[in-house]
């Protein structure tokens with residue numbers, strides 16, 4: 182199949198967007214590679230602390246007028262942004278494939294999920310309404326209003342470079358705050374395109390900002406006294422640090438961390454439907470998804486188990502690997518060579534730990550003539566037990582660990598050995614079992630006959646244990662509470 186036209190020609194030099202202007206950074210630049218072709222497609226700066234300070238100052242300056250802008254007028258910018266996102270849908274999606282490696286269909290899905298958050302945030306005028314009770318004492322009324330805080334920042338991971346900032350930014354600006362987005366330094370290009378559209382949509386200077394960089398820029402944002410809140414999504418060790426730091430500096434924080442998700446397959450599951458769903462769950466986004474299936478936990482007798490493993494391995498070995506801009510490709514490369522190296526390390530460890538490698542993806546067949554640097558094929562381990570590192574740690578690649586349990590009870594106990602609590606899914610045709618599962622399992626996102634338990638924008642993206650640090654979530658109705666503070670007014674008229 183032909184390769185779709187690449188929207189990025191040559192090598193882009195990425196700029197920061199501060200106070201409504203695109204400004205070249207004085208920091209050092211590094212190369213962004215297309216992981217499928219290994220060609221340099223952009224250079225991204227590590228911005229300086231002064232540049233971070235400028236972004237915060239511009240957001241702080243924009244805040245008083247923006248918060249006074251009526252909510253409906255603020256939403257008109259979001260409506261325009263939504264239209265522009267639709268008009269640029271395909272280009273945005275192809276950019277994600279070029280910077281991340283995911284297939285074009287996965288990128289289109291990501292673009293769609295991102296847009297949905299913009300759509301939901303346009304409901305802010307109703308969502309943000311306060312509460313009122315008259316006659317709390319005779320002749321005295323009391324009401325609660327919600328007010329924006331000021332400057333928020335968003336620190337984003339590499340695996341959903343376009344969507345994750347849209348989990349927060351639309352709600353932040355709709356409620357009257359200003360936002361500074363720090364994209365992942367590994368794939369920041371779609372955030373630049375998104376910001377160009379935000380500029381075109383008419384957000385006033387300083388309301389929507391982008392500052393590039395890594396850890397140092399994130400730290401500068403977290404340390405800045407004028408940043409009132411931080412929305413972080415990334416790995417658990419960093420999420421813990423962010424949560425701690427924001428506690429010390431008294432900032433609002435959402436810190437979403439890593440995951441190791443179990444998928445339970447009950448003996449009454451319809452395997453013809455379950456196995457295709459599991460392919461997307463385990464191998465979609467090349468396994469680099471916090472909601473990916475990681476451990477497949479099979480309940481049932483030997484016959485059912487064998488049938489499952491055979492079907493799973495056959496389906497996984499049929500997955501077509503290549504450049505995501507080829508529409509026939511079903512799995513793209515890992516986002517980086519380093520990511521691939523990390524996964525190779527886990528495969529070695531799994532073999533040493535005694536797990537049985539039943540499908541080895543280390544030397545994949547690649548459709549088309551591309552360097553193999555970032556490519557990995559679907560990999561399957563059998564005989565995995567809860568004490569093995571490959572069962573406990575987030576591999577973040579296309580590796581499935583198949584495990585066995587005697588009963589639902591044992592399956593739930595095995596899930597609870599994990600320190601993560603992001604997602605868990607069950608495939609069954611029993612409503613009773615499904616209810617028992619969703620009732621007892623300590624995970625924030627539950628899938629029932631769904632392999633990727635991704636909440637829609639109007640529901641909060643949840644998470645428990647070491648997958649989520651914070652109290653409030655950043656989407657839907659909860660976003661209103663996170664991005665505003667409540668003020669209570671008691672009023673008496675003489």
Ligand code: NAD
Pocket residue numbers: 336337338339340341363364365366394395396399400414415416417419420422423437438439440470471575577603642644648
């Ligand atoms: P990461 O933790 O390496 O980086 C995330 C962001 O933090 C980046 O912008 C990075 O520049 C910044 N950063 C790095 N060190 C920092 C520090 N010391 N202080 C502050 N910021 C720092 O994560 P990643 O590799 O980009 O993303 C993959 C991880 O994200 C996986 O663990 C995945 O499960 C997780 N993730 C979780 C969710 C969720 O909703 N829970 C969603 C997507 C990804």
